[in-house]
Amino acid sequence: MTRGPGNSFGNTMNDRIGNMLKSIVATAxxxxxxxxxxxxxxxxxxxxxxxxxxxTIHTVSDGVIEGGTIVIRDGRIIAVxxxxxxxxxxxxxxxxxxxxxPGMIDSFSSLGLTETGAVAVTNxxxxxxxxxxxxxxxxxxxxxxxxxxxxxxxGITHSMVAPGGGGRGFGGGGSGIQGQATLVHLDGWTVEEMxxxxxxxxxxxxxxxxxxxxAFAGFGPPSGGxxxxxxxxxxxxxxxxxxxxxxxxxxxRQAVASGSDRVPRNIQLEHLxxxxxxGMKVIVRANGWREIESAIEFAEKWNLDLVIAGGNGAxxxxxxxxxxxxxxxxxxxxxxPQGEDTAYDDPNTLPGALHDAGVEIAFxxxxxxxxxxxxxxAANSVSWGLTKEAALEAVTLAPxxxxxxxxxxxxxxxxxxxxxxxxxxxxxxxxxxxxxVFIKGVPSDLxxxxxxxxxxxxxxxxxxxxxxxx
Amino acid sequence: xxxxxxxxxxxxxxxxxxxxxAFAIPNGATAQxxxxxxxxxxxxxxxxxxxxxxxxxxFQNGRIVAVGPASEVEAPSDAMIIDGxxxxxxxxxxxxxxxxxxxxxxxxxxxxxxxxSIHDVIDPTDIAIYREVAGGTTTSHIMHGSANPIGGNxxxxxxxxxxxxxxxxxxxxxxxxxxxxxxxxKRAGSPTLPGQEARYPASRxxxxxxxxxxxxxxxxxxxxxxxxxxxxxxxDRDAIPPRRNLTMDPLVEVLxxxxxxxxxxxxxxxxxxxxxxxEEFGFRIHTFQHxxxxxxxxxxxxxxGAHASTFSDWWxxxxxxxxxxxxxxxxxxxxxxxxxxxxxSGEEGRHLTQEAAKTMKWxxxxxxxxxxxxxxxxxxxxxxxxRVGSLEAGKDADIVLWENYPLSSYAKVRTTxxxxxxxxxxxxxxxxxxxxxxxxxxxxxxLGEADxxxxxxxxxxxxxxxxxxx
Numbered sequence: 001m002t003r004g005p006g007n008s009f010g011n012t013m014n015d016r017i018g019n020m021l022k023s024i025v026a027t028a029x030x031x032x033x034x035x036x037x038x039x040x041x042x043x044x045x046x047x048x049x050x051x052x053x054x055x056t057i058h059t060v061s062d063g064v065i066e067g068g069t070i071v072i073r074d075g076r077i078i079a080v081x082x083x084x085x086x087x088x089x090x091x092x093x094x095x096x097x098x099x100x101x102p103g104m105i106d107s108f109s110s111l112g113l114t115e116t117g118a119v120a121v122t123n124x125x126x127x128x129x130x131x132x133x134x135x136x137x138x139x140x141x142x143x144x145x146x147x148x149x150x151x152x153x154x155g156i157t158h159s160m161v162a163p164g165g166g167g168r169g170f171g172g173g174g175s176g177i178q179g180q181a182t183l184v185h186l187d188g189w190t191v192e193e194m195x196x197x198x199x200x201x202x203x204x205x206x207x208x209x210x211x212x213x214x215a216f217a218g219f220g221p222p223s224g225g226x227x228x229x230x231x232x233x234x235x236x237x238x239x240x241x242x243x244x245x246x247x248x249x250x251x252x253r254q255a256v257a258s259g260s261d262r263v264p265r266n267i268q269l270e271h272l273x274x275x276x277x278x279g280m281k282v283i284v285r286a287n288g289w290r291e292i293e294s295a296i297e298f299a300e301k302w303n304l305d306l307v308i309a310g311g312n313g314a315x316x317x318x319x320x321x322x323x324x325x326x327x328x329x330x331x332x333x334x335x336x337p338q339g340e341d342t343a344y345d346d347p348n349t350l351p352g353a354l355h356d357a358g359v360e361i362a363f364x365x366x367x368x369x370x371x372x373x374x375x376x377x378a379a380n381s382v383s384w385g386l387t388k389e390a391a392l393e394a395v396t397l398a399p400x401x402x403x404x405x406x407x408x409x410x411x412x413x414x415x416x417x418x419x420x421x422x423x424x425x426x427x428x429x430x431x432x433x434x435x436x437v438f439i440k441g442v443p444s445d446l447x448x449x450x451x452x453x454x455x456x457x458x459x460x461x462x463x464x465x466x467x468x469x470x
Numbered sequence: 471x472x473x474x475x476x477x478x479x480x481x482x483x484x485x486x487x488x489x490x491x492a493f494a495i496p497n498g499a500t501a502q503x504x505x506x507x508x509x510x511x512x513x514x515x516x517x518x519x520x521x522x523x524x525x526x527x528x529f530q531n532g533r534i535v536a537v538g539p540a541s542e543v544e545a546p547s548d549a550m551i552i553d554g555x556x557x558x559x560x561x562x563x564x565x566x567x568x569x570x571x572x573x574x575x576x577x578x579x580x581x582x583x584x585x586x587s588i589h590d591v592i593d594p595t596d597i598a599i600y601r602e603v604a605g606g607t608t609t610s611h612i613m614h615g616s617a618n619p620i621g622g623n624x625x626x627x628x629x630x631x632x633x634x635x636x637x638x639x640x641x642x643x644x645x646x647x648x649x650x651x652x653x654x655x656k657r658a659g660s661p662t663l664p665g666q667e668a669r670y671p672a673s674r675x676x677x678x679x680x681x682x683x684x685x686x687x688x689x690x691x692x693x694x695x696x697x698x699x700x701x702x703x704x705x706d707r708d709a710i711p712p713r714r715n716l717t718m719d720p721l722v723e724v725l726x727x728x729x730x731x732x733x734x735x736x737x738x739x740x741x742x743x744x745x746x747x748x749e750e751f752g753f754r755i756h757t758f759q760h761x762x763x764x765x766x767x768x769x770x771x772x773x774x775g776a777h778a779s780t781f782s783d784w785w786x787x788x789x790x791x792x793x794x795x796x797x798x799x800x801x802x803x804x805x806x807x808x809x810x811x812x813x814x815s816g817e818e819g820r821h822l823t824q825e826a827a828k829t830m831k832w833x834x835x836x837x838x839x840x841x842x843x844x845x846x847x848x849x850x851x852x853x854x855x856x857r858v859g860s861l862e863a864g865k866d867a868d869i870v871l872w873e874n875y876p877l878s879s880y881a882k883v884r885t886t887x888x889x890x891x892x893x894x895x896x897x898x899x900x901x902x903x904x905x906x907x908x909x910x911x912x913x914x915x916x917l918g919e920a921d922x923x924x925x926x927x928x929x930x931x932x933x934x935x936x937x938x939x940x
Contacts, residue, residue: 118653118788147786336817340597341910343903344604344820369786376824379879430827430879450785453765454797454833458804463769 047074048442051086052422055095060102060397061411070100072418075441080412093422093436101392101427102411103157103419103437105399106371107329108283108309108364111148111159111186112141117369125163130176131245133272137161138182138198141191147368149448152186154372155421155434157444158196159184160364160403162203162283175207175238177245177272181283183403185419187439200403201281201307202272206291207238239294246302249273278305281404283329285309287338289316296326307402309364312338315353322358327402330354330394331364333380334373345384351394352385362399379428391428417441502890505530507545508871511554513537516561516845517860520838527559529867532889537861552871557884560841560876561861562608562868563822566779566848567732567759567812570598570819571612571627571638578617581655581670581680584647585716587623588612592635598816599638600631603886603894605820606870607813609640611852613759614648616734619655619671619680621648623720624732626852628868628888644853646756647720650734651677651744652790678743685751688721695722730756730853732779736790738766745774757851759812761802762794768805777808777851782825783832799843800833810848827877840877 050072057068057080071079071086079085086092115122124140141161151159164178180199188194211231226234252269253276274280284295287310296317299306308314311328312335314321321328330351337346354361363377378391386394400410408417418441425432437444506529513525515537526543528535536543545551569575573591577583592612602610608629614622626643655677657669671677694712701709723729731748735741735758748755757777758764762785764771764778771778780802785794799809811826813819822844829835829843849859858866867890873882886894 116786116789116792334817334821336598336601336820341906344601344899369784373783376879380821380824383873383880383882428879430824431830431877433831449793450795450797450832453793453795454801457765457768458797458801458833460766460769463773 049073049087049090050093050418050438050441050443051084051090052093052095052098052100052420052436053086055098055100055422057100057412058102058392059412060393061413068100069095070412070420072420072438072441075418077412077414077416077418077420080414095422097424098435099423099425099427100412101155101421101423102396102409103421103439104155104374104395104427105362105403105410106151106156106159106365106374106395107362107399107402108162108181108331108366109151109159109371110366110368111151111161111371112143112145112184112191112368113137113161113163114368115142115145115147127163127179130174131268132163132179133177133202133245133249133275134267134270135163135179136182136199137163137180138191138195141182141184141194143188143191143194145368146449147371148186149445150369150450151371151374152437152439152444153434153446153448153451154375155423155427155437156371156374157186157419157421157437157439158409159186159371160200160399162201164203164205164285175205175242177242178203178205178285180271183405185439187444196405196409197403199280201283202275203309204242204282204284204295206284206286206295207235207242209235209288209290235291235294239298243298245272246276250276275302275304277303281305281307283307283309287312289313293317293320296320296324299326309366311354312347312350314359315350318354318357318359321354325360327360327362327398328354329362329364329399329402331366331377332370333363333377348380348384351378351381351391355386355390355394360398360402361394362402363394364399375428376430379430382428388426388428395428502530502532502867502887505535505546505549506552506867506887506890507543507549508552508554508559508869509540509543509545511557511559511871513559513861514837514841514876515861516838516841517862519862525559526554527861527869529869529887529890532867532891534861534863534865534867534869536863552885554871558872558874558876559861560606560823560870560872561845561859562866562870562886562888563606563844564810564848564852564854564859565602565607565610565813565819565822565844566757566810566851567814568610568612568816568819569615569814570602570610570816571596576615576617577622578615578657579669581618582620582684582717583614583618583622584620584684584718584720585622586614588614588625589623589639592625592627592638594633594635594638596816598819599627599629600894602816602819603629603631603888604883604899605822606872606876606883606886607819607822608868608870608886608888608893609849609852609854609858610819611646611732611812611848613646613732616648616650616654617657619650619677620684620721621650621734623647623729626854629893630888630891631893640854642854642857645720645723645729646732646852647724647729648734648759649681649731649744649755651740652734652736653788654734655680674740674743677740678747681744682747682750684721685725685747688718688725689751691715691718692722692725724753725751727753732757732759732851734759736760736762736788736794738763742767742770745770745776749774760814762791762798764807765795765798765801768802768807771802772806777810777847778802779810779812779848779851781814782811782828796828796832799829800835803829803835803839803843804833808847808850809843810851811843812848821881823876823881824879827879830877837877 053069054067057065068082069084110125113125160181160183162181181201181203183197183200184194209231249269249272253273255263275282282304286292286295307327309329311330314328333347335347351361365371365374378395382388382391397410400406418438420438421434422436423432423434509526513522524540526540527537528543571593572588573593577586611626613624624646626640627638628640656672671680698709698711720729733755745755755776757779759779761778761780780798783796785791803809826840826844829840846859849855858868869887871885873884
């Protein structure tokens with residue numbers, strides 16, 4: 001038995017999933033598209049067996065399989081290839097003309113931490129104070145955020161949700177220790193169901209070496225300003241402040257390890273000390289090459305498992321990053337080049353240049369409402385030197401490696417979690433439609449606020465005005 | 471005054487564009503004399519001819535001479551021939567909402583700022599002019615901000631990088647004025663400072679009131695002038711003209727239908743109310759800008775005759791954008807509204823065809839409808855469609871030659887022509903970079919010499935770029 005979006009299908013699968021999928025199909029038939037209302041998590045615990053048959057399968061880890069079949073059972077991929085036995089109880093999606101890819105990973109977002117950028121009360125991405133190593137994004141991720149299903153419907157299945165960012169236009173929290181980031185599946189009734197790694201990394205904002213600033217969003221001429229020497233002094237002071245925290249964390253760890261009962265518990269230092277000796281990934285937000293260089297020096301001093309996020313100026317020290325195996329989370333590519341005399345395509349050529357130099361790159365939106373545009377960030381590098389294959393890898397397997405979860409995520413391999421998308425083409429291309437999203441081995445809900453509003457207003461009847469006044 | 475960088479583009483551009491053929495753009499030339507033929511390309515005309523495979527386009531003296539199948543377009547013997555095989559040609563992209571190339575955007579001290587104009591603050595040195603040409607944008611509507619219910623007057627420019635402020639202006643484009651509704655004119659995002667008197671209005675009721683009262687005053691002012699002119703026409707030599715009111719003059723033009731209203735708006739209710747206020751005074755809201763909830767009142771907008779200039783997929787950045795949907799352009803188009811996709815940003819203005827492509831994904835517009843949202847539709851909204859917005863004989867030779875399909879996340883511009891003149895070319899840009907690097911090296915050397923003689927306590931910034939344009 002085969003099915004696809006809009007096709008009817010049989011009832012060999014367990015009733016719960018069957019009923020759910022029937023409602024999918026009924027809705028899809030009604031709307032002429034895939035769209036359904038039941039959260040997929042309903043079926044997650046039941047597992048289930050699914051096969052996409054006869055599709056072009058882009059494994060990312062091991063090339064492209066034409067006319068291939070992929071089977072998911074109880075949440076895991078159990079078979080990928082041309083010669084695959086499909087279990088008798090499998091629900092089959094006809095893959096004819098379809099493409100299967102791993103779900104995409106937004107390596108740095110504020111999904112679930114902010115709802116409406118300009119409405120302060122909806123923002124939980126940034127806390128007061130600059131020293132918050134003990135805070136964790138996990139505690140504030142709102143699983144019912146409208147942003148999550150919007151991202152998911154475009155094939156974004158996972159994200160590292162990080163504190164210190166915010167809605168659109170947010171600068172990113174400035175210099176300091178911003179807290180711990182959480183890696184999540186973008187589906188789940190609760191954050192516990194979404195979690196992959198409760199603590200994926202510690203996020204630091206590196207100071208900016210800046211001699212001036214613009215008053216507002218690039219409008220108008222630069223105002224304020226300081227000499228380079230002053231800027232350097234200010235920068236060094238800020239780095240020293242961060243260093244003091246690491247010294248304190250080290251002392252705290254030593255004190256606790258000594259077994260003394262006179263060490264008062266300090267939750268900030270307790271959490272920060274976990275990053276020492278590469279105990280946890282440290283993601284440092286830094287853009288200029290001097291800032292990145294400073295972060296590398298710092299990481300070496302403290303033996304940190306460093307990842308750079310931002311990385312606009314990484315080109316200048318690409319060789320160092322490659323040699324030291326420091327990955328860079330890049331984005332957005334669709335940004336204005338810094339500096340008036342910077343090449344117009346500098347953001348576009350950067351990913352390819354880093355990749356060619358041997359630097360591991362992963363793309364991120366650093367956003368929430370725009371997380372669905374992740375694939376276009378990658379695509380915008382392709383006409384400027386990054387291969388399509390590398391671009392795809394940089395939103396799937398590379399981020400999984402960068403975040404240390406490539407044993408479970410990022411490619412279509414036997415044994416990995418059943419996270420995949422079924423499309424009518426290249427997911428990095430704007431016009432491609434995402435037809436199925438599987439998260440943790442079950443079909444995920446592609447309905448969202450935007451689709452619902454579209455359906456409602458697209459079906460608005462002819463204008464009716466009843467005169468009730470005289 | 472010409473910008474020095476532009477002279478370099480002209481020179482280098484000529485060399486690179488020659489593509490092995492003898493061709494030169496004389497420095498300072500404003501009209502293209504040598505005919506240019508692009509042949510073998512896929513031409514998306516956005517006119518009756520539609521999509522022409524293996525097409526050719528001939529242009530001379532800044533105007534399009536012929537467009538059609540390659541076999542039917544003959545090139546004069548002196549024409550420069552560009553092989554467009556595998557490439558695409560579109561009209562120059564038009565951005566109906568931009569804030570680049572201006573030294574100031576908002577006059578926010580008053581609720582009605584119709585006495586001011588962007589015309590007075592054009593900044594021809596803004597590098598965004600060039601960077602957007604590099605993304606295919608050739609014409610932009612530079613708008614006053616949204617701080618007040620009735621804002622300032624706008625100006626339409628062509629991206630003639632290197633011209634002075636006057637030289638950028640799109641001569642003959644009818645005058646427009648900015649209105650603004652909702653959160654921004656309420657100053658919701660800009661709370662009054664302590665001790666500062668709050669500026670009326672602070673509600674959507676007040677916004678409509680400000681507009682209504684302004685037009686009551688404008689109608690009275692107009693009546694005074696009409697009466698005065700009637701007396702003069704009757705030969706009354708003693709008639710005294712009314713005192714000139716620069717705030718009211720543009721509003722009289724609105725009443726007379728010679729200045730066109732572009733109204734910043736988000737929510738459906740305010741869109742509807744503004745149309746009704748305009749109807750009270752007998753004028754039309756020519757184009758709603760942003761109009762993110764236009765999908766809810768598309769029928770009413772079509773009936774009123776309003777156009778819509780919206781974003782592709784931005785949402786949730788403020789409360790009034792929380793119900794924005796990427797299907798907005800499609801719904802409005804399908805209900806008879808002329809829709810454009812705009813940038814409102816020097817970033818987005820560099821890839822508007824990609825934004826247009828999103829209308830194909832979200833709501834299913836055709837290729838022609840999608841491309842129209844960034845070409846002929848904005849031209850109609852700016853009343854310049856006789857001159858630009860499609861590829862037809864007689865129109866301005868504002869032409870983009872693309873390396874690949876423009877309605878794609880992989881889109882890349884090869885060459886952009888404005889009135890037949892090269893404003894951007896990939897190879898010219900690369901050559902220019904080498905020249906800039908050489909100039910920088912020379913300046914550094916000069917600076918180094920100067921440093922040797924410098925007082926060691928001199929606080930001057932050694933990192934500052936000499937020769938900055940701002």
